[in-house]
Amino acid sequence: MADWAGYMGLMLDGALVTAKLTVLGCALALPAAFLAGLGRLSRFSAVRALSVAYIEFFRGTSIFVQLFWAYFVLPLMGVTLTPLQAGVLALGLNVGAYGAEVVRSAVQSIGREQHEACVALNLTRWQSLRHVLLPQAAVVMVPTFCNNAIELLKATSVVSLISLSDLTFQAQVVRSQTGSTAMPFLTVLVIYFAYASLISFGMKTLERRMTRGLDGLRT
Amino acid sequence: MEWDWEFVREIMPTLLDGLRITLLATLLGSMLAAAAGLGFALLRRSKSRAVARTTGFVVEFIRGTPLLVQLYFLFYVLPELGVLLSPLTAGVVGLGLHYATYTSEVFRAGIDNTPRGQWEAAKACNLTPYQTWRHIILPQAIPPMIPALANYFVAMFKETPLLSAITVIELMSEARSVANSNYRYLEPMTLVGVLFLCISLIAVPALHLLERRFRPTR
Amino acid sequence: MTDTIIDIDCVTKRYGSHTVLKDLCFSVRPGEKLALIGPSGSGKTTILRTLMTLETIEGGTIRIDGENLFQMERNGRLVPADEAHLHRMRTKIGMVFQLFNLFPHKCVLDNITLAPMLTKGVKKADAERRAMELLDLVGLADKARAMPAQLSGGQKQRVAIARALALQPRIMLFDEVTSALDPELVEEVLSVMRMLGSTTDMTMLLVTHEMSFAHDFADRVLFFDRGRIVEEGPPDVLFTNPSHERTQTFLKKIIAAGQRI
Numbered sequence A: 001m002a003d004w005a006g007y008m009g010l011m012l013d014g015a016l017v018t019a020k021l022t023v024l025g026c027a028l029a030l031p032a033a034f035l036a037g038l039g040r041l042s043r044f045s046a047v048r049a050l051s052v053a054y055i056e057f058f059r060g061t062s063i064f065v066q067l068f069w070a071y072f073v074l075p076l077m078g079v080t081l082t083p084l085q086a087g088v089l090a091l092g093l094n095v096g097a098y099g100a101e102v103v104r105s106a107v108q109s110i111g112r113e114q115h116e117a118c119v120a121l122n123l124t125r126w127q128s129l130r131h132v133l134l135p136q137a138a139v140v141m142v143p144t145f146c147n148n149a150i151e152l153l154k155a156t157s158v159v160s161l162i163s164l165s166d167l168t169f170q171a172q173v174v175r176s177q178t179g180s181t182a183m184p185f186l187t188v189l190v191i192y193f194a195y196a197s198l199i200s201f202g203m204k205t206l207e208r209r210m211t212r213g214l215d216g217l218r219t
Numbered sequence B: 001m002e003w004d005w006e007f008v009r010e011i012m013p014t015l016l017d018g019l020r021i022t023l024l025a026t027l028l029g030s031m032l033a034a035a036a037g038l039g040f041a042l043l044r045r046s047k048s049r050a051v052a053r054t055t056g057f058v059v060e061f062i063r064g065t066p067l068l069v070q071l072y073f074l075f076y077v078l079p080e081l082g083v084l085l086s087p088l089t090a091g092v093v094g095l096g097l098h099y100a101t102y103t104s105e106v107f108r109a110g111i112d113n114t115p116r117g118q119w120e121a122a123k124a125c126n127l128t129p130y131q132t133w134r135h136i137i138l139p140q141a142i143p144p145m146i147p148a149l150a151n152y153f154v155a156m157f158k159e160t161p162l163l164s165a166i167t168v169i170e171l172m173s174e175a176r177s178v179a180n181s182n183y184r185y186l187e188p189m190t191l192v193g194v195l196f197l198c199i200s201l202i203a204v205p206a207l208h209l210l211e212r213r214f215r216p217t218r
Numbered sequence C: 001m002t003d004t005i006i007d008i009d010c011v012t013k014r015y016g017s018h019t020v021l022k023d024l025c026f027s028v029r030p031g032e033k034l035a036l037i038g039p040s041g042s043g044k045t046t047i048l049r050t051l052m053t054l055e056t057i058e059g060g061t062i063r064i065d066g067e068n069l070f071q072m073e074r075n076g077r078l079v080p081a082d083e084a085h086l087h088r089m090r091t092k093i094g095m096v097f098q099l100f101n102l103f104p105h106k107c108v109l110d111n112i113t114l115a116p117m118l119t120k121g122v123k124k125a126d127a128e129r130r131a132m133e134l135l136d137l138v139g140l141a142d143k144a145r146a147m148p149a150q151l152s153g154g155q156k157q158r159v160a161i162a163r164a165l166a167l168q169p170r171i172m173l174f175d176e177v178t179s180a181l182d183p184e185l186v187e188e189v190l191s192v193m194r195m196l197g198s199t200t201d202m203t204m205l206l207v208t209h210e211m212s213f214a215h216d217f218a219d220r221v222l223f224f225d226r227g228r229i230v231e232e233g234p235p236d237v238l239f240t241n242p243s244h245e246r247t248q249t250f251l252k253k254i255i256a257a258g259q260r261i
C-alpha cells in the first residue's frame, strides 16, 4: 500500500474515461435509436429495409466483435480510429440498435385513436409524430432507455481490451503493479455501481417529470 | 486489403474449435443462470426482510456492474482465497451469476402472475409450502417464462467473447491468436462476426417457435 | 352542384369479404343537420369515418363541395388522391369521436390550439384567444390549463368539440358523442350541440342513439340497416309515422328500452 493515493488517482482517471465513453456512446445511441426506430415505421420500403438491416446486424453480432472489427478491420479499409472513437462508434451503434426497437414499440403502443384524432385535425404525418405520438411515446421509452444506458455503461469495460485506459483497464494496471487483487477490482465495481445508480436516479427523476399531470391522481 | 479464401480455409477448423467452447460455455452458463435466477427470485420473496433485502441488493449490484470486471474478480481474487477455478469454470460461474440477475426478474414476474386462487387452493388441499411450490406454482409459472429466459441465453451467448479476457480459449481468443500470429485481422474478425450472426439468426426462429409453443393460455 | 355540400354516390365499403356499405347514395345540403340512426353494426360510424378519410372505399364516389374526395384529376385522368389533396379536403371537415381522443399529454388549451397553429399557421396568441372563446362557448373557460385526465367525460367531450371547432370546418361529424358518458353528463354535451345547431350554419352529421335529441335537432333523419338507407325523412314523419317495417321494429325496441322519442 505504498502509493495508495497514486493508485486511487489512476482509477479516478479511468473513471473519467468511462464516464466520457458512456456519455458519448449515449449521445450517438440516442439519435441512432430514433432514426432506425422511426425508419422501421416508414412508408418507404427501402428505408424500412435499411433500418431492419442495421438493427438486426448490430443486435445479432456481439458488441465485442463490433468493437474489434471497428478497431482492427476498419483501418484496413482506410478508416483509422482512435480507441476512444472505435469505442464510441461500436457502443453507440450497438445500443442504438436495441434502442431502435424501444422507439418502435413505444410509438406502436400509442393507440390508434390518437392517430385518428390527428387525421381529423388534419395534421401531417410528421406533425402527428412530432407533436402527438412521440411526446406520448417518450414517456414509455424512458424506463427502457434507462436500462439501455446502464447496459452501455457496463459494455464500456470492453474497450479496456483495445487498450483504452478506462476504469477496467486501470484496475488491471493497479493489479499488475501492486499485486493486490481484491482492492482494485472491488473499488472499480463500486464505482461502476455508483454510475449505474446515478443513471437510474436521473432517469427516474426524468420519468416523474414527464408523467406529471398525465394521470388525474397526481397533479 | 484483399479477402483471402485460402487463409479462411486454413483458420476455419481452429475457429470452429473455439466455437465449440463458446457454445459449451453458453450452455453451462444458461443452466447456472436458470438455477441461480430461480434461487434469487425465491430468496427475494423470503419472509425474512433481511434476506430479501440483501438478495435484492446483491442482484442490483451484480446487474449494475460489468461482467468483464466480475470475471476478473473471479479469476484473480478467488485463488487468493484458496478457491482455484479453471478459466472455463470461472467464466461459466461469471456468466451464470450475471445473467441470473436478469432471469430472476423473469422468475419473479412469472411467479407474481400465478393467480392468487392457486395459492389458496393449495392451502385448501393442505399442501406444505414446498409441495405448493414444487407441484402447483412452478409447473404453472415456468412454461410461460421460457421464451424470455431463452432471450437472455441468446444475449449471454453474445457476451461469451469476454471469456477470452480470462484466457478461456473460445472463439474470440482463437480468432485473436490466429490474427496476431498471421498479422491478418480482416478474415478472423469478420468470420467471428459472421459466426455470431449465423447463430443469432438461427436463434430468432427458434425463439419464435418457443414463444408459440409456450404462449400463456390463461 | 351548388345545392349540396356532400354527395355520396353508390359508395361500397368492405372489410375483407364483409360488405359494410352497399351502394350507398345520399346527399346533404349546406347547413343541413342530419341524424343517422339505426341498429348496431349498420355502418353509421363507417360512413362518418369514410368522410373523415379514416377509411377508404371500394366503389363509388364521394364529393365534398363538388370536389372528389378520394380521387383527383391529373393530366385529364382520375387518379387516387395524394396526401396533399386529402389534406386540402380535410380542411372542410371536422370530427368528434365517441371516446373524445384528446391528447393526454397536452393541457386543454394546447389540445385546442395545436391544430390551428400547425395546419393554418395561426399565431399562438390568436390561437389562444380563439380557443378561449370556444372554451367559453362550451362552458369550460376555467379549465383551460387542466390536463385531460383531470376532466369528467362530459367535460372531455366538450373540449373535443371545441378542438374540432377551432379549425372552423364547414362540416362537422359527431359519432355517438354521448354514448360513452354517464347518464347525468349527457345533457351538458347535448346542450352544447343544440346551441351549435341553432347558432351556426355548419353542416352537421350526427350518429346517435338519443332519439329525442335527434328528433329536436335534425332537419332530416336517415335510418340505416345493414349498410343501406332503409328510410329517410323529416324527424316528425320518420319518428312518428315510419313507413318501413324495419324502422318500426327498431323504434319499438328503442321505446321498449325506456327512451322517449
Ligand SMILES: Nc1ncnc2c1ncn2[C@@H]1O[C@H](COP(=O)(O)OP(=O)(O)OP(=O)(O)O)[C@@H](O)[C@H]1O
Pocket (backbone or CB within 6 Å): C015, C018, C020, C038, C039, C040, C041, C042, C043, C044, C045, C046, C047
Ligand atoms: N376495422 C374493422 N374491421 C372489420 N370489420 C369492421 C371494422 N370496423 C367495423 N367493422 C364492421 O363494419 C360493420 C359496421 O360497423 P359500424 O361501426 O359502422 O357500425 P355502427 O352502425 O356504427 O354500429 P354501432 O351503433 O354499434 O356503433 C360492423 O358489422 C362491424 O363489425
Ligand SMILES: [Mg+2]
Pocket (backbone or CB within 6 Å): C044, C045, C046, C176
Ligand atoms: Mg358506431
